[in-house]
Amino acid sequence: MIICTGCGTKNQDDARECSSCGRKLQSLWAVQQAQNGGLPPGPLDLDALGRSAMGPNGKFSVEPRPDRIEGGVWETLAPHERPPDPQAARLMRNAAEIWTYAIVLVASAVIMVVTQDWRFLAGGLVMAAGLAWARGI
Incomplete structure (x- = not known):
């Protein structure tokens, strides 16, 4: 059973969110890994980061993918030009x-x-x- 930190309701071990308040629950897998000394070392998933591992010539390369750069968060966070206030x-x-x-x-x-x-x-x-x-x- 996983207990919700928001409302205290007991939920099933495989539940991702609380059945009562809808708050995201901490997964049992993450808790077990933390108790065992951390996450096991594994390969870096470059595809999840929006980068490719192999360049066009077959050699290792970490270049941003053009389809993931345009728009998105950068346009939201980019500073907007405005004239100085007199x-x-x-x-x-x-x-x-x-x-x-x-x-x-x-x-x-x-x-x-x-x-x-x-x-x-x-x-x-x-x-x-x-x-x-x-x-x-």
């Missing part, structure tokens, strides 16, 4: 400008501390405030 570009320019003012003020403060002269900070403050006021920030 609002976002304007916000980025404003943020860069504000950071420039902040860097000027911090540099002025550092120079003021090093030289022990307050005029550098006052000059930087007046310049940053004047530019911000003129730009409307």
Whole structure:
């Protein structure tokens, strides 16, 4: 008996899904293999992966099959081109400008501390405030 992890209903060993809730059941084969130390080594099934094992010249080759590449998941996951948002570009320019003012003020403060002269900070403050006021920030 396999017990459903979703609702707790007992199901037959060969059942693939729960008879009560319809949830997929863990197969007994996978449980036994895991308890015995894992799955036995076996050949890689390249056909299941959509690849062929033999190339056109009879030598081993792993090339994608063209019929399996077109469409499908790739078209769903492919990024879509869209034009840049003008609002976002304007916000980025404003943020860069504000950071420039902040860097000027911090540099002025550092120079003021090093030289022990307050005029550098006052000059930087007046310049940053004047530019911000003129730009409307």
